[in-house]
Amino acid sequence: MSEQKTNSDTRERILDIAERLFMENGYEATSMRMITGAAEVNLAAVNYHFGSKEALLREVFRRRLGWLNEERLRALDRLEQQVVGGALKPSQILEAFFGTLLRMGENPALGGMTFLRLLGRTLTEPAEFIQTFFAGEYAEVIERYKRALYRALPDVPQAEIVWRLHFMLGAMSYAIAGTDVLRVVTGVEVGDLAGEMPAEEFDDSAFARRLAQRLMPFLLGGLRAPLPQFDEPAVKQKESPEKAAREIRPEI
């Protein structure tokens, strides 16, 4: 009820540092001592402000996902108002969903690439409380976008759309997380990957923009790929064998 006046910024400083350390080391490998040490606050401060380490992680995400969820819903609302009753183009839906997220990477006030990387990595953490948390946080948004895709691709089986949404999330998460073999193995540096811009101009913001420009065509290409051919069920698949192999191309 009563406004906290002595909040100073201890709370926010813990959140900022925790965001970075969880991103760099993962949840399990980041200790509260590492966090409070780097944030230059007392060890007991985390438990005082958040209650537990688990609760701290949740708060790190809640702070950002609140904005992201609202923005994603707003973006979809805007699109659907333009075509009242009609169907959206898949590219519009992907842009609203993935573009909104990727734009967070360009804005340090929204966590920038640090948060994006953290998100990409944490999505695959097996800890149950983490999976449960994300399931709850994402439920509404995923449901809305799933339905939008169903309407946008009425000829594609819904199970297939769910799979492809799944694949798209993976491509994005992994690309964002950036903890991968490729960068090390290929010897291609981030700067090179980001484009041809001179090194001194390069920053996280530019990286996020480049990533978006390269990722969106890939995702759209995957989403609109020909439907798979199943061998086993051996259903009566008499009608024009070319049909299924044709690409899904509903006005992009």
Place this chain on the structure above:
Amino acid sequence: MSEQKTNSDTRERILDIAERLFMENGYEATSMRMITGAAEVNLAAVNYHFGSKEALLREVFRRRLGWLNEERLRALDRLEQQVVGGALKPSQILEAFFGTLLRMGENPALGGMTFLRLLGRTLTEPAEFIQTFFAGEYAEVIERYKRALYRALPDVPQAEIVWRLHFMLGAMSYAIAGTDVLRVVTGVEVGDLAGEMPAEEFDDSAFARRLAQRLMPFLLGGLRAPLPQFDEPAVKQKESPEKAAREIRPEI
């Protein structure tokens, strides 16, 4: 030199159990006590046989990646012998790379889906020794496949190919890892996602097959998507604006 006779199968049992527990909980959250307890061997056995927990993880992977690396190289060799000097079709390269992996999921003797899931999750673990390990294990194979893709897609900038290889790896890893929000949120069960087969017939092997059938078209569609349009550099982009937007379609 001398063959160990009293090896019994303690070593293998530790590896099998560790594979499963690392998959379920992640590296950090899996203790040696959990492993030795489940494997019903003595706590000291891990250090005796492998030296340390880190070395155990490496051995869990080495055991499977040895086969995978050889098989991937053999598959590429076979293809390149068929078209001596010529270029392969992107679909052939993807089939050799991703198909070989996904077929491990159908074969319990190669670790089955347990190993695939472990691999998908561990690739994003931030621990440095893990990243270093994978970089070394994958170096040769990635290099060979990268070059094959360069030749197969001579008109696509190499940086773009690296990015897309990156995206493809992500889509696959994430789909395999399966620790995601979608399955929980959408309420779609694994059985449903795998297809329309009755539940009693469903198993890991069938899941791996279905995953492959659904993933391959997606990956190919993404790989062959139109090249991205960059706004910033503002290079002289006079020549037919349609060209860049056209899909990459080198005889599939």
Place this chain on the structure above:
DNA sequence: GTCTATATGTGGATAGAC
């Protein structure tokens, strides 16, 4: 090769003074 016992460190959390 296997076992017990133990060394040695670190983790998250909290009680209670200020």
Place this chain on the structure above:
DNA sequence: GTCTATCCACATATAGAC
């Protein structure tokens, strides 16, 4: 709200008997 001091569970690793 912040701090010190401390509890206690659990981690990896090893020494040394069998």
